[in-house]
Amino acid sequence: MESKGPPLYTPAGTLADLSRSQEEDPLVDEPLIPDYALHSAIRREFHTVPTACHAGLLSLLHVTFVVLSMCLAVLCVLKAGQEEVCAKILDKVQGESVIVFGKVCLWVLVVLFTGFAQHHHSRTRSRGYLQFYRQMQELKHLPLMVHSTGNVMLLIVLAAQLSPTVHTNMLLIIIGLELLAGFPCLIYYIVKVMQFNREKPAPDVSQEERSHNINITNLPTETGFREGSSLEEVVEKQADLIEYLKQHNSLLSKRLLNLTAQH
Structure with a gap:
């Protein structure tokens, strides 16, 4: 006599029902998203750092200012036989005052450039380029530090009671030292930014993930304190x-x- 009890392998039936429910699910019937489409969808467009041109323009203005200041100091301040020409051009303004005003204007341009560079480097940091941000963090402030130091030295010279010739020579020495110290910083900054824009690297997270996938045993991670x-x-x-x-x-x-x- 056959017994009509419950079927023995009910879990198997449950798994079959579950598989049928998944097959009937319209989302499962849809085609899977291809890898290339997913990669292109999550890949971010690279944004260049547009500060190299401004740094180049600032460097050109710096060189121009130093050359004109030296010419003005030699011809008009040190009296190299061009008093009449200088009087027509400068009117009643002294040559040293023109140089000092020009230096102040150049310092203001350096301040504006530093703020402009800080803004774009902060945006680069938010996009995941943390290593590049730290590399440029001190470099982009060096020109401002150089010009600010020059301003302090200039104030000391103006406060000191020196002869007109020594006073003018010290002024020319200060702006010359500023050029020797600030110009290489701007050139190096331009080279680093242009190199970054040319390479168009992926964010640091993607680079570390790719490196770990290649050889995870040989490359140290940066997730802990060592x-x-x-x-x-x-x-x-x-x-x-x-x-x-x-x-x-x-x-x-x-x-x-x-x-x-x-x-």
Whole structure:
């Protein structure tokens, strides 16, 4: 006599029902998103740093200012036989005053350039280029430090009671030293920015992930504190990475939803 009890392998039936429910799900029937489409969707467009041209223009203005100042000092201040020409051009303004006013205007341009560079480098930092931001953090402020130091030296010279000849020579020495110290900084800054724009690298997170995939055993990670490293630097880097990954994940979620809706 056959017993009519419940079937023995009910879990198998449950798995079969689950597989059938998945097959009937319209989302599963949709084609999967190809890898190339996903990669192109999450890949960010590279934005260049537009400060190299401004740094080049500032360098040109700096050289022009120094050359004109030296010519003005030799011809009009040190009395090289061009008193009449200088009187017509400068009217009643003294040659040293023109040089000082020009130096102040140049310092203002350096301040504006530093703020402009800081703005664009901060945007580069928010896009995930943390290493480049730290490399340029001190370099972009060096011209301002040089010109500010020159202003302090100029104030000391103006406050000192020196003879007119010594006073003019000290002024020319100061602006010459500024050129020797500030011009190479701007040139090096231009080279680094142009190199970054030409290479168009991926964000630091993508570069580290690619490096770890190639050889994860030989390359050290940057997720912890190691002996010899600065704790403040590690904490700052981790905060930058977290901020960038939050923005990246938000953008990734939106584009994945758009791709899913399209397919």
